[in-house]
Amino acid sequence: MPRPKSHTLTDVTTAALTVLDQDGYAALSMRAVARELGVSPMALYRYVADRDELERLVADRILEPLVQEVDAGPWQHRIAVLADRLRAAAGAHPEAVPLLLRHRHDTLNSVRWIETMLAVLAEAGFHSAGRVLAQRAIVHHVLGAIQAxxxxxxxxxxxxxxxxxxxxxxxxxxxxxxxxxxxxxxxxFHRGLASLLEGLRREAGSPTTPPPA
Known part of the structure; x- marks a missing residue:
């Protein structure tokens, strides 16, 4: 019979985030997290399969604030709110930036954030390739600002x-x-984003701004 687990995934994620914040991304390892938890490195594999899964758990924890509701308003304002959330989340854990960039497409909270942004753009009148270009331009601006x-x-x-x-x-x-x-x-950051959004609006032929719900 397998031994009962003495920790939870939340404990493991918290320990990994502590290692990141204190010692940096380069120091994040299964061994370091096990030491922070007070268990053997092999015991950590009872909770996560490998370093990659550990990173995804950390990224998802950091990105939790991204999936809050976005108040109704002009589409530019709603996009700015979403952009601010990602920048703030990364700013709270600067050593996790490489991890967030690497896992931005395979963590649930990141994917939900992208879906919310695409919904705002769709409601604003961005369609087909125009929506792809707009979303990528916005994300590149945010990620570039974070890295810079x-x-x-x-x-x-x-x-x-x-x-x-x-x-x-x-x-x-x-x-x-x-x-x-x-x-x-x-x-x-905000002036650059505002200029970008205005340029996207012009390029797309003045997408409509939905009325507040």
Whole structure:
């Protein structure tokens, strides 16, 4: 008779998330999570089949806030709410960004988030290839912002070095980098998203905005 399990999947997911937050994505392993739980590495396999399943559990936990209801309103506002939720979820666990990117198509909460966004776009009048292009453009903007904030924030050394390039040789780059250092990441994200959505609206031929329910 198999021994009764002393932990739950929730315990395992919590332990994995703790390892991620404290030690980083590179440190996430079955052995590290087992140690956090206080069990042997082999005992962890009674709960998850492998590292891949462990990552999916963590990704699904992080993305739980994405599947809340979205209030009625203009489609641009609803898309912005969905985009903000993904950015906030990733921002709360920056070391999990590689994991979220890898599993964005095979975790239930991520798939539900995508379905909700596609429904908003469909109601707004985006159809066929236009809806595909709109959804991908929005997701690329959000994921790009998440990765940029984690890997090369505006106030990081990379932007600072670009701002110090000789203006005579790199006038536009030096000036732009200098301005970028003073920009607020949230403002940059929302203004960029608003510009993108306006461009999509024009490209699609002014999709209709459904009235509030």
């Amino acid at each position: 904030q984690q890997l090369s924030p505006l106030d990081g050394a990379g932007t600072a070095s670009l701002a110090e390039l000789p203006p005579a040789e790199f006038p536009h780059l030096a000036a732009t980098a200098s301005i970028a250092r003073g920009m607020d990441p949230d403002d940059e």
